[in-house]
Amino acid sequence: MVKLVLMHKADSIYDDQPDQVYDFPRQYLKAMNEAVGDWIVYYEPVKAGQRGYFALAVIDRIDPNPVVPGRYLARIRPGSFLEMDRHVPRLIEGRPMEAALTAPDGSPLSGGLAQSAVRRITEGDFARIVNLGLPQRLEDIEATRYDPRPFDMAEGAQTFECPVVERLLRRSYRDVAFRRKVRDAYDYRCAISGLRLRNGGGRPEVQAAHIRPVEHQGSDSVRNGLALSGTLHWMFDRGLISVADDHSILVSRNKVPADVVDRLLSPGGRLIPPRDPRDAPHPENLRWHRENVFGQIATGDLAW
Template sequence: MAFGVFIHRADSIYEDSPAERYQFPRPYLTRAQQTVGDWIVYYEPRKVRGTRGYFAVAKVKQIIPDPGAPGMYIALIEPGSYLDFADPVPFGSPGDPVERGLLNEAGAISGRAQSAVRPLSAADFNRIIELGLGGDDRLLPRDDDAALSPPSDNFVQDERAPFPFEQERDRISYYGSRIVRKQIFRRVVLRAYDERCAITGLKLINGGGRAEVQAAHIRPVEASGPDIINNGLALSGTVHWMFDRGLIGLDDDLKILVSRQINDPDGVNAMINKSGHALPPLRPADRPHPHFLQWHREHCFKS
């Protein structure tokens, strides 16, 4: 097992779904196989306009031949392992990249930087994870649950000092916990929507400087919904409650659907922003995926 980097871009010609699968050609098979059972970091190339750099982490479950494309393979992502970074990590300067393993003996960026699938050292993995999953406390939930805070700077409580590879596993296990994933998902979603409710259009900040808006899963975690930005919406508390109970839904164009089972349709329609459509996120690539919207309409929305 080994850490790795998978290059991905939203306009890729490959049939990728970062939280579920990553398609790649045969030349990368040996490198990809080395990551099975371990963690990879997704990277968006610098030539992509508005690149996020290193933007997410996920665990590779299995590598299989692509049944629909000869010569292609698919890295299947372990369900529930994908996690967007709270703070996307830039590549760094040519002489000081975050991924130090890309430097050659002369201290310059080597040709390995062009590889769509490449190995990642434990030190580089740890550095990227620390930067990507840091945090902006202003975007945390309103309640100051002590359980949301890491137990120490190193996240390790043993009396003995663990070996480096043990520290990496302990750290990623910490970030993989449900309560921390929920915290990071909130940061990512609120930032994507500028802390504004997608349905009402309101941006309310309380006296403590925290946004009065929640991060809603379109397909819930309990129904195998991933913690990915395309499965998220920023919603006020009341709207979140209605969305989860199927009283409000969205079509693929983000048109707001109001259930006929609502007992006060006039009041609900008065809450909706005048466009009649949910406000999209700031980045088009963060837009809710039709796959998740369809699931909500079929399994939750009460038409």
């Protein structure tokens, strides 16, 4: 197996969905087959500034593209996709993050491999990118974000140096990374009520909800998340509310009293979008929620 960097462009002719599938031409088939079962790093160059390395995933298998001859689809292993807490630039202090793109004098190489959409990457470079984009202490960073000394942190406690891949698979770590990305994407505002609430210590009350749950093969992509208040998160998970393709809010009217709707939903009745359109909920995730969760709970299980 081998680790790869995969170039992704939002406006590409290739039909990529980074948390599900990567579309690529035949010339990269050998390298992609070598990477099956191993981790890849997504990289996106942006004209108005480098987005850089922005996410990680594991390739599950390679299938021929059934629509376009000569192209292939790398299927992403369910539950493996994880976005970086912060994007890692291609260059740091003028030096590339990838050894293969570095000249003997440390300067970046241009053309050739640097323009390749699929590149092999060393274990060391992979670990360095991960540690910059998803810090080892991310859980402690989040825990002390609004309280510099949480009561359960022992005096002089040291963070155990967890191996990179083990950290990427740990559910508690992934939950923190997902929560930080989703709440930031929506500027700590509930996407359904429009409220931005903080407690006395400045801690945001908004939560991060998976649209398609992880246990049902939902990913930890921001596009599978919504920033919601606690009550609306509860209602969304139980199918009392959902979101249409046009981002209007759907309500199970026979189960939710009208006065509750009036108090909790934004006046326009539409989902409040994230700051970056690229983070908007993926239509397939919204469709899954409507078809599998919305309206499913029995009325007798509710009490208002």
